[in-house]
Amino acid sequence: MDVFSDYQCPYCRAFYDQTLRSVIADYVSTGKVYLVHHDFPLVLHKYSGEAARWANACAEVGEFGPAEAALYDNQDEWGANGNIAKYISAAMPAGDFRRVEAIMRGSAMPAPQATGSSVDPMAGVSHPCSMDTYIAEDIKAGYQLSLPGTPDFVITYKGHAFAPIDTGVSWPVLKQLFDTLLKQ
């Protein structure tokens, strides 16, 4: 399951809270579903690209899960003032956070964002972070799928990718799809 999301998007937060938490707990942790997160930070959300940088940096030190939860749980707060570090630091041990900070050092906004398929996601990024190439690749992958927004996800089963689902869906409905696929 390839999920394209934006940490500052309220629909993505709802999808994470109402569906993805259950997917992770019941299907990913048991090895039934392989979940791939893709960043698709929309330009209409000021800090979404920066949040994607932090999440990727956390993934580098093995703390993606707590960082993702912290970003969605505190979306309103950091979305208002851009103070993402405060919530990331609270989500992990101090040693790990120092490693994350080291990855983020030297970078500054603007971060890569999805501005339109004709625009390079790295355009305008003057102080890049080593994570930016991953984010830009995800954005380009989203463009290739012609994603209309976030959240969006694609299910691939035995090498066949089904049509993207362009919005969040409720957990019971997604669970039913997983169960029918896993029974085949």
Place this chain on the structure above:
Amino acid sequence: MEPSSRAKAWKWVMLACRIALGIIFIVAAVSKIKPLQGLPWSVASVKTSLAMFAMGIDSYQILPAWAVTPFAQILPFFELFLGLWLISGIALRVSSILSTLALCGFIAAMASVWHRGLTVTCGCFGQGGPPIGPKDMLRDGLLFLPLSLVLLVGSFILAKKSHAASARAAAAIAQAGD
């Protein structure tokens, strides 16, 4: 045009509308039921297609979560049944009422999605495609719904004429008996 030839023309129009609308419903049903790309025809793959369709219905955010799956499992078979029923021409008044109601319901659901600004694909003829927009509503409202309305109005007119003809015949028989 003579009344009899007008009635004949009207019957041909009705037949064309019945077949066109019936095929539309059948195609819509099959596109929802058929296995997703790469999967063989089997009960399990049809269940998977219906589960994918349920996600499409869920994305409209109209029905409560508990109603989504039953609705997704019933609607394609209802469309298939309705398509065959329309083509058969049996009890056309009832089938045309149902098709008109169904199409009005589809248009209302799409209008609701569009009004709320949701980026949701129609799902009317299978998965994928662009988000719902005026084009989808115009297709249903200006192309499919008129077909159904022609059938609805035509079936009532024909039934009324047939009723009047029967009454005249009964009166003639009664008169002959006197």
